[in-house]
Amino acid sequence: MEYQLNFSVNDTIYIRDPESSELGRQIVRKAIELIYEVGYEHFNFKKLALEVGTTEASIYRYFKNKHLLLVYILNWYWSYLEFLVMFQLKNISDPQLKLKTVIHLLTHELPENTGKIKYNISYLNQIVITESSKVYLVKEINEINQAQVFKQFKDLCNTIADIILELAPDYQYPHSLSSTLIETSHNQQFFSAHLKRLTDVKTDEDSSTYVTTYLEDLVFRVLR
Amino acid sequence: MEYQLNFSVNDTIYIRDPESSELGRQIVRKAIELIYEVGYEHFNFKKLALEVGTTEASIYRYFKNKHLLLVYILNWYWSYLEFLVMFQLKNISDPQLKLKTVIHLLTHELPENTGKIKYNISYLNQIVITESSKVYLVKEINEINQAQVFKQFKDLCNTIADIILELAPDYQYPHSLSSTLIETSHNQQFFSAHLKRLTDVKTDEDSSTYVTTYLEDLVFRVLR
DNA sequence: TTTTTTATGATAGTATTACTATTATTTAAA
DNA sequence: TTTAAATAATAGTAATACTATCATAAAAAA
Numbered sequence: 001m002e003y004q005l006n007f008s009v010n011d012t013i014y015i016r017d018p019e020s021s022e023l024g025r026q027i028v029r030k031a032i033e034l035i036y037e038v039g040y041e042h043f044n045f046k047k048l049a050l051e052v053g054t055t056e057a058s059i060y061r062y063f064k065n066k067h068l069l070l071v072y073i074l075n076w077y078w079s080y081l082e083f084l085v086m087f088q089l090k091n092i093s094d095p096q097l098k099l100k101t102v103i104h105l106l107t108h109e110l111p112e113n114t115g116k117i118k119y120n121i122s123y124l125n126q127i128v129i130t131e132s133s134k135v136y137l138v139k140e141i142n143e144i145n146q147a148q149v150f151k152q153f154k155d156l157c158n159t160i161a162d163i164i165l166e167l168a169p170d171y172q173y174p175h176s177l178s179s180t181l182i183e184t185s186h187n188q189q190f191f192s193a194h195l196k197r198l199t200d201v202k203t204d205e206d207s208s209t210y211v212t213t214y215l216e217d218l219v220f221r222v223l224r
Numbered sequence: 225m226e227y228q229l230n231f232s233v234n235d236t237i238y239i240r241d242p243e244s245s246e247l248g249r250q251i252v253r254k255a256i257e258l259i260y261e262v263g264y265e266h267f268n269f270k271k272l273a274l275e276v277g278t279t280e281a282s283i284y285r286y287f288k289n290k291h292l293l294l295v296y297i298l299n300w301y302w303s304y305l306e307f308l309v310m311f312q313l314k315n316i317s318d319p320q321l322k323l324k325t326v327i328h329l330l331t332h333e334l335p336e337n338t339g340k341i342k343y344n345i346s347y348l349n350q351i352v353i354t355e356s357s358k359v360y361l362v363k364e365i366n367e368i369n370q371a372q373v374f375k376q377f378k379d380l381c382n383t384i385a386d387i388i389l390e391l392a393p394d395y396q397y398p399h400s401l402s403s404t405l406i407e408t409s410h411n412q413q414f415f416s417a418h419l420k421r422l423t424d425v426k427t428d429e430d431s432s433t434y435v436t437t438y439l440e441d442l443v444f445r446v447l448r
Numbered sequence: 449t450t451t452t453t454t455a456t457g458a459t460a461g462t463a464t465t466a467c468t469a470t471t472a473t474t475t476a477a478a
Numbered sequence: 479t480t481t482a483a484a485t486a487a488t489a490g491t492a493a494t495a496c497t498a499t500c501a502t503a504a505a506a507a508a
Contacts, residue, residue: 038363039364041362042363133357133361133411134361136414137355138263139262141418142418145418154419154421154422157422172441173438173442175422175424176415176423176438177442179415179422180404180442184404187403187407188400190360190361191400194369195360195369195374195378197378198378198399198400199397200397200399201400214400217396218397221448222446223445224445
C-alpha cells in the first residue's frame with residue numbers, strides 16, 4: 001500500500017496545475033531552490049525562467065504572481081506536515097507523547113518518508129521559517145482568506161488543537177496555543193540562528209534542539 | 225520635569241536625521257499614514273512624496289529605501305514602548321503586576337501619555353502588528369543586525385526578560401519567553417482579527433481583550 | 449493519419465518601482 | 479551680504495511585474 005503524496009492544493013492558487021506537466025513541476029522545484037537562495041524579496045519570475053530554462057510568459061501561465069507561487073509551496077508543505085503528523089501519531093495513544101511528536105516535527109527538518117518527495121525538504125524548511133508569514137501579513141488578507149488559501153494551515157492548527165484538548169480537555173485556548181506553537185517554532189528557530197539575544201540558546205547549541213526543548217517545556221508547563 | 229520623547233534611533237538607519245527638519249518629520253508622519261492605508265508592499269516613495277508634497281529625490285535624502293524607513297518607524301515605536309514600560313513599572317514592586325502591565329501594553333494601543341507624541345499611535349499599532357516581522361525576515365538579516373538596527377527591540381526583550389526572572393528566578397528561557405510574548409501578541413491580534421479560526425476568540429469579542437487574557441493565562445501558567 | 453486542440457517558446461511591449469544625477473531655486477547660517 | 483545647505487524640478491536608468499501576439503511543437507481527437 002502506498003501513501004498518497006499528491007497533497008491537493010486549492011485551484012484558486014494556480015492558473016494551470018503545476019503537477020500536470022513536467023514544466024509545472026520544474027517551476028515549483030526550481031522556485032523552492034531560488035527562494036531559498038535569494039529570499040522572497042529578491043525572487044522573481046525572470047530569474048526563475050532562467051533557472052528552469054523557460055520564459056517568463058510560460059511561468060505566468062501557471063501562477064498569477066510570485067505571492068501565489070509562495071502560497072502554493074507553503075500549502076504543499078502544510079499538507080505534507082499534516083500527513084506526517086497523522087502518520088506518526090496513528091499508533092500513539094498517549095496525548096503527551098503525541099504533542100512531543102508534533103513539536104519535534106515543527107522544529108526539525110521534515111523526514112522524507114518515502115522516495116516520493118519531489119522537493120528539497122531542507123530548503124522548504126528554511127522557506128517556511130523565513131517566508132511563511134509573508135503570505136498572510138498583507139493588506140489583501142480578507143480577500144485571499146475567502147479564497148480558502150489558508151485551508152491547509154488551518155487544518156494543521158485544528159489537528160494540533162485537538163491533541164491539546166485530549167491532554168487538557170478544559171483548556172480554553174487550544175487553537176491559539178496551537179497557532180502560537182507553529183508560529184513560535186518558526187520565529188524561535190529564526191531568532192536562535194540570527195538574533196540569538198532574543199533567545200536563551202547557548203553559543204554552540206543546535207538551534208532545532210534548543211527550540212524543541214523550549215517549546216516542550218512551555219507547552220507542558222501550560223498544560224500540566 | 226519633562227520626559228524626553230525624542231527616542232534616539234541609530235544613525236545607520238537614516239541618511240539625514242528626519243527629526244532635524246519639518247520635511248523630515250512630515251516624511252515619517254505621512255509614511256505612517258500611508259503604510260497603514262496601503263500596506264508595506266504597496267507603499268513607495270513616489271506615493272509618499274505626493275502625500276508630503278515633495279519629491280522622491282528629497283525623500284531619498286533622508287532614507288536609503290523604504291525598508292529602512294520602516295525600520296526607523298518601528299524603532300521609534302519600540303523606544304516609546306520601552307519608555308512606557310519603564311514609566312508604568314516604576315511604582316510597581318509586584319513582578320506579577322509588572323508582567324500584567326507589560327502584557328496590557330503589548331496587546332493594546334499605546335497611550336499617548338503626553339501631548340508630545342508626534343505620530344498616529346493607532347496607525348502605528350496596526351503597522352507593528354502587520355509589518356514588524358518584515359524588517360527581520362530578510363536575506364540580509366546578518367548584515368543589518370551588525371548595524372545594530374534591532375537594538376531597541378532587543379532592549380525591550382531584555383527588559384521583559386528581567387521581569388520574568390524576577391517572578392521566576394529559575395526559569396530557563398526568559399528571553400525566548402519574552403520574544404515569544406512580543407511576537408505572539410502581534411500574530412494573535414492579527415489572527416483574531418482576520419483568521420479567527422486560528423484562535424479561540426468569540427465572534428463578538430474584542431480582539432485586544434482576548435489576546436490579553438490569552439497571554440496572561442499563558443504566562444502565568446508557565447511561570448506559576 | 450490527419451486535423452484540431454493545447455502547451456510552450458520567442459519576442460515585444462507597457463506600466464510601475466526603485467532608484468541616481470543635474471541644475472535651479474529657496475532658505476538659513478556665517 | 480555672501481556663502482552654504484536644503485529642497486524643488488526635471489530627467490533619466492535599470493529592474494520588476496506583468497500582458498499580448500504569433501509561431502511552432504506536441505498531444506489528443508477525429
